[in-house]
Amino acid sequence: MIGRSNVGKSSLLNALVGRRALARVSQTPGKTQLLNVYQLPSLYLIDLPGYGFAQADKSTRAAYRKLLEAFVRKRPTLSGVVWLLDIRHKPSKDDGEFHALLEEAGCAVLAVLTKADKLSRSARDAAAASRADEIGFPLDQVQVVSAQTGLGIAELGASLLAAGEQLAPSGEEITP
Numbered sequence: 457m458i459g460r461s462n463v464g465k466s467s468l469l470n471a472l473v474g475r476r477a478l479a480r481v482s483q484t485p486g487k488t489q490l491l492n493v494y495q496l497p498s499l500y501l502i503d504l505p506g507y508g509f510a511q512a513d514k515s516t517r518a519a520y521r522k523l524l525e526a527f528v529r530k531r532p533t534l535s536g537v538v539w540l541l542d543i544r545h546k547p548s549k550d551d552g553e554f555h556a557l558l559e560e561a562g563c564a565v566l567a568v569l570t571k572a573d574k575l576s577r578s579a580r581d582a583a584a585a586s587r588a589d590e591i592g593f594p595l596d597q598v599q600v601v602s603a604q605t606g607l608g609i610a611e612l613g614a615s616l617l618a619a620g621e622q623l624a625p626s627g628e629e630i631t632p
Contacts, residue, residue, distance in 0.1 A: 458524065459540030460550060461506030461557035464570040468540065469494065469503055472613050492529070499620030501525075501538075507550050512583075530559045536619060543583045543600060545567035547590050555591060564619075567593050568612060571605035573602035 457465050470476055494519070504527065505520040528534065535606040537558055541547060546553070558565050569587055572580050580600060588598045599615065601608035 457501060457506050457536045458554065459506060459570075460542070461547065463506065463540045463542050464603055465503055465506065465540055467490060468568070468570060468601065468609075468612075471499065471601075471603040471606065471609045472501075474617070476488075478489060491523075496617070496620065498617060499535075501616070507554060524593060528557055528563065534561075534563065537565065538566050538568055538616070540568050540570050541591070542571050544571060544574055544579065545589060549589070551591075565593075565597075566592060566615065567598045567620075569598060569600045571602065571607045572600045572607050 457469065459465055473496075490504075494501045504524055507521055507524055528537070539553060539554070539558065567588070569584055575583055584598060584600050585595060585630070588595045591598075597613050599608055601612055603609070
C-alpha cells in the first residue's frame with residue numbers, strides 16, 4: 457500500500473482487517489516510518505511510509521522516498537500495488553512521480569480513493585470520475601472507500617483476496 461502522507465493508509469488497513477488499532481493512526485502526517493507487514497491468508501499487505509509531506513526533516517523524507525523507490529523497483533516478489541489517493545484532491549506532483557515509477561516498474565496497480573465520507577454522494581461520483589481520468593485509469597480500476605463509514609471496504613477486501621488467490625494457488629506457501 458502506497459500513497460502520500462496523510463492519505464489514510466493505516467486507517468484503511470485497520471478497516472480492512474476489522475481491528476481499530478492494528479496499524480498506528482495519527483493526525484500528524486508521516487507517522488508510518490517503517491515497512492509494516494501484515495499477513496493475510498493468501499497475501500501480504502505492506503504498509504509503506506507515505507511520500508510527499510510528512511512532519512520530518514528533509515533528510516528523513518528523502519530516506520523515505522529512497523526506500524519506496526527501491527521497494528517498487530527491486531522487490532522481485534512485489535505482485536501489485538494498492539495506490540491510495542485522496543478523492544478530494546487532484547493528484548499532486550508527488551503522486552504523478554510515483555505513478556510514473558509504478559508504470560516504469562510494470563506493477564499491477566489498483567487505485568483506491570480514500571476519504572469518500574468527506575463528500576456527498578453526487579460530489580463523490582464526480583470526483584471519482586475526475587480522479588480516474590486524471591491518472592489515466594478506467595473507472596472500473598478505481599475503488600472508492602471510507603475507513604470511517606466502511607464504504608467500499610468489503611469490496612476492496614474481496615478484490616485483494618481474489619488477487620492474492622490468483623497469485624498463490626491453494627496450498628502454495630506465500631513468502632514476504
